[in-house]
Amino acid sequence: MPFPPLFHPISAAALLLIAPAVAFAEAPEGDLPPPQTTAVAVPAGQIEAAIEQLDERAETLMERSGLPGMAVAVVHEGETVYASGFGLRKMGEEAKVDADTVFQLASLSKSISATVVAQQVAEGVVSWDTPVTEFLPDFKLADAWVTEHVTIGDLFSHRSGLPDHAGDNLEDLGYTREEVLSHLHLLPLSPFRDTYAYTNFGLTAAAEAVAAAAGRDWESLSEDALFAPLGMSSSSFRFAHYAARENRAHGHVRVGDDFEALYVRQPDAQSPAGGVSASVNDMARWMALLLQDGRFEDQQILPPGALLEPMTAKMISSPSYAPDARPSFYGYGIGVGIEASGRVSLSHSGAFALGAGTNYTLLPSLDLGIVILTNAAPTGVGEALAMEFSELVQYGGISRDWYAAYQPLMEPILAPIGELVGKEPPSEAVEPAPLAHYAGVYDNPYFGTAEISNGAEGLRLTIGPAHLNYRLSHWDGDSFTYRPFGENAPAGSISKVTFERDGEKAAALTIEFLNEQGLGRFERQD
Structure with missing residues (x-):
């Protein structure tokens, strides 16, 4: 889709939103090295108090936005400590959303794909520095030197030089994954490794290279490398699996003041970048894996340190617009931000114009994460709830109306496009030829x-x-x-x-x- 990624609630709106004021704690946390030190201590019980407010915060945002349905989960210290559903799977029907309802994740898929690649890197199948053409010899970009040197990591961090959302319009016309990838060489390139531009099909090409190296298709590789070991039984990169689920959330779009389930988004062509479907219960397992350094419950799913590369900054995704504005970054499929408290956050948002709005936010220093999945075109609810929860956890209160801040940011994203929108034909138009x-x-x-x-x-x-x-x-x-x-x-x-x-x-x-x-x-x- 054409939407800019909302990796972290602050960074996504950096040009428009002002960070909340923060009072410094009496002392920094423990004896951590300076890069890991934060200025705001979290008192005992404050995380639990924030979790207790989630039902009320979620219900309030549902009412304000008119969203059909939403599911939310929180993990802390390796455990799912909250998981709940709100609203309906489909407007006009009685089935309710619960923590096992499967949603389309949209661009949260990129972070999950990065986890699959990290597993293959740990297995020695590829490295993040492996040139894509080593396993996709027919892959080409406009520049022969870039074609030879572009790596899996380059494409997962959106620094290949491909233009923003390269190939998405071909997908809209009905081209397959293979056909879209074979056309990317016709697109102009920006400077290699010097410019950031968000590309679904660039990342998809990298995932295809990993799958080729493993001798599998991407969808099967993901099932065996991640979903099965982690027990993510409702998760899949295949649209057919989502469509076959009885307990699934249907996508909705706004019609007037209401939401209606009118369209179905079929994202198989860009599945590594936007095609995952999952429940919040499954997503909680995945968040715990990231926060626990590859461990889930009593099993080490990934070797310690395997997730460090995707979870750390590789590109500046949003440069500072003022001397006092925090920049934001992108790792490999994961957004990296800096909270007002000084804590590092890891996050990503996802959106389908045809009916999905999603967000997860992790605070590694607190071993804490939240995921919000909604079944409607993006409204800003996911980002707002993540920000409210993050502030309640870190500061014990909410500094501003975050939904009022994020909701207007979504309106331009969903606005009609074209230079003639809102215009009338010329009153003295020239007649056409026969x-x-x-x-x-x-x-x-x-x-x-x-x-x-x-x-x-x-x-x-x-x-x-x-x-x-x-x-x-x-x-x-x-x-x-x-x-x-x-x-x-x-x-x-x-x-x-x-x-x-x-x-x-x-x-x-x-x-x-x-x-x-x-x-x-x-x-x-x-």
């Missing part, structure tokens, strides 16, 4: 074929392996519009289609919705 002159088959090396047909309803655009079909409405002269809709085009989006005519017939067309990287021009083939 519609038959626009009809034909047009080709694009990145997006493939676009067909313009002329029928009783006028012009129609058919595009992509999914054969998406749209009616074109005349705008002005050789310009038309259509209304795309999907994971990367929120409801109300408008895309211009501009034809170039050579004599009578159109020789090319440019689709605004597909032209963000300047690749949206299609040339006539017939």
